Amino acid sequence: MYKCTIKVRGYELDSYGHVNNSVFFNYFEQARWEVFENAGLLDQITTLGLFLVVTEANIRYQHEVRLGDEVEISTLVKKDEPFIVFDQRMRLVNGGISVAKAKIKTVFVDGMRISHDIPPGIGPLFNV
Amino acid sequence: MYKCTIKVRGYELDSYGHVNNSVFFNYFEQARWEVFENAGLLDQITTLGLFLVVTEANIRYQHEVRLGDEVEISTLVKKDEPFIVFDQRMRLVNGGISVAKAKIKTVFVDGMRISHDIPPGIGPLFNV
Amino acid sequence: MYKCTIKVRGYELDSYGHVNNSVFFNYFEQARWEVFENAGLLDQITTLGLFLVVTEANIRYQHEVRLGDEVEISTLVKKDEPFIVFDQRMRLVNGGISVAKAKIKTVFVDGMRISHDIPPGIGPLFNV
Amino acid sequence: MYKCTIKVRGYELDSYGHVNNSVFFNYFEQARWEVFENAGLLDQITTLGLFLVVTEANIRYQHEVRLGDEVEISTLVKKDEPFIVFDQRMRLVNGGISVAKAKIKTVFVDGMRISHDIPPGIGPLFNV
Numbered sequence: 001m002y003k004c005t006i007k008v009r010g011y012e013l014d015s016y017g018h019v020n021n022s023v024f025f026n027y028f029e030q031a032r033w034e035v036f037e038n039a040g041l042l043d044q045i046t047t048l049g050l051f052l053v054v055t056e057a058n059i060r061y062q063h064e065v066r067l068g069d070e071v072e073i074s075t076l077v078k079k080d081e082p083f084i085v086f087d088q089r090m091r092l093v094n095g096g097i098s099v100a101k102a103k104i105k106t107v108f109v110d111g112m113r114i115s116h117d118i119p120p121g122i123g124p125l126f127n128v
Numbered sequence: 129m130y131k132c133t134i135k136v137r138g139y140e141l142d143s144y145g146h147v148n149n150s151v152f153f154n155y156f157e158q159a160r161w162e163v164f165e166n167a168g169l170l171d172q173i174t175t176l177g178l179f180l181v182v183t184e185a186n187i188r189y190q191h192e193v194r195l196g197d198e199v200e201i202s203t204l205v206k207k208d209e210p211f212i213v214f215d216q217r218m219r220l221v222n223g224g225i226s227v228a229k230a231k232i233k234t235v236f237v238d239g240m241r242i243s244h245d246i247p248p249g250i251g252p253l254f255n256v
Numbered sequence: 257m258y259k260c261t262i263k264v265r266g267y268e269l270d271s272y273g274h275v276n277n278s279v280f281f282n283y284f285e286q287a288r289w290e291v292f293e294n295a296g297l298l299d300q301i302t303t304l305g306l307f308l309v310v311t312e313a314n315i316r317y318q319h320e321v322r323l324g325d326e327v328e329i330s331t332l333v334k335k336d337e338p339f340i341v342f343d344q345r346m347r348l349v350n351g352g353i354s355v356a357k358a359k360i361k362t363v364f365v366d367g368m369r370i371s372h373d374i375p376p377g378i379g380p381l382f383n384v
Numbered sequence: 385m386y387k388c389t390i391k392v393r394g395y396e397l398d399s400y401g402h403v404n405n406s407v408f409f410n411y412f413e414q415a416r417w418e419v420f421e422n423a424g425l426l427d428q429i430t431t432l433g434l435f436l437v438v439t440e441a442n443i444r445y446q447h448e449v450r451l452g453d454e455v456e457i458s459t460l461v462k463k464d465e466p467f468i469v470f471d472q473r474m475r476l477v478n479g480g481i482s483v484a485k486a487k488i489k490t491v492f493v494d495g496m497r498i499s500h501d502i503p504p505g506i507g508p509l510f511n512v
Contacts, residue, residue: 010417033394138289141399161266
């Protein structure tokens with residue numbers, strides 16, 4: 001399980017005065033980038049010429065997030081060949097209340113958008 | 129069923145050179161705003177002091193969208209008291225291929241974030 | 257002079273309930289993409305292996321833009337070797353009031369981020 | 385002078401593989417929010433019923449910012465009645481190279497979009 005924290009930025013608020021739904025999506029994506037960075041895999045994927053694309057996203061919203069809030073996102077990475085599934089949960093750092101859960105299903109594709117099996121070198125991803 | 133078209137903007141491309149996943153989320157949201165606008169309900173909701181918030185979003189990605197593409201989004205609005213569910217589908221205008229499907233579950237809340245039943249005046253929403 | 261219209265999207269509103277400043281920036285960028293598209297130059301630049309990067313941006317905000325508004329952006333392209341300067345103005349379609357002006361200075365760079373002279377094939381850009 | 389750091393998020397990269405110009409704009413805005421937060425003024429402005437709006441923005445881009453980079457933004461706040469001017473500079477944390485400079489001119493307006501003098505209670509802003 002990998003944990004990272006993200007601080008809300010003022011321009012991410014929408015006309016309701018809270019963080020817009022699509023920004024939650026961005027936060028979860030950023031947490032996934034950090035998993036790759038943390039596992040030392042960012043460069044390797046570029047070298048392989050593969051792209052990790054999302055095939056399905058499911059997000060449950062439980063609580064609003066506001067200006068000044070900081071969230072902690074925990075990410076669990078699972079194999080479901082040829083898919084890689086990210087189970088993610090977002091909590092408020094201050095208080096620990098759960099604000100959202102996400103299940104993101106992804107697959108590696110090449111430049112021709114053909115899907116590939118999970119590359120062997122990606123192993124460290126499942127140990128973070 | 130309400131249909132609207134959205135043209136891809138250059139700054140919506142990500143480092144993979146195609147429209148980022150979270151932008152699909154934005155497109156679907158914009159289609160929902162247009163449903164309300166089309167039903168003449170934008171001002172009424174503001175008057176009621178209610179906000180329509182997303183409680184769950186499920187998006188399936190089927191095909192990439194690129195610069196120069198235009199997409200058509202069809203939106204079907206269903207009651208599931210107290211929820212309002214939007215069944216949405218995105219297609220490429222040029223060719224008609226389906227690029228994404230979304231199911232977005234929403235509920236009305238007031239300024240105190242307390243959920244409300246579907247307000248009676250919202251009826252026209254289900255006839256678009 | 258090239259003109260295009262852009263319709264405000266609901267998720268572009270900020271916590272003040274109007275279109276955020278940085279979105280104006282996006283609108284002006286989109287208008288520049290459309291100038292290239294309209295001049296038939298999008299593919300050519302990719303072929304050249306060059307990128308047009310912004311070196312300086314000056315934006316004056318004159319009036320707010322709100323949900324439901326549509327704006328028309330007129331773009332004038334000027335040579336200032338090795339720079340290409342875009343003089344842009346945004347007006348409300350409904351009423352014609354000027355809402356913002358921008359002067360965007362750009363230069364072509366290659367993959368090594370070395371700046372280049374204006375490529376000869378780019379001529380049609382200055383005739384739109 | 386107020387300093388804050390911002391880490392690049394993967395979804396902020398554009399089709400050129402670097403941080404898009406408009407994101408620089410977002411970073412500078414976020415630094416200004418933090419100046420207000422740091423001066424303990426976020427709530428006070430809401431109470432006054434005033435909004436700080438940008439009337440002019442000038443940004444010079446000096447160097448690209450990439451995935452994995454972290455930037456430090458220093459912000460100097462100056463009075464130019466009735467305007468408040470923010471002189472901002474962005475540097476790479478790793479190496480210290482200057483990547484962008486911004487001069488942002490702002491003014492307080494009320495709900496009717498009428499501009500106001502700088503409110504007296506805002507004093508702490510000029511001491512950060």
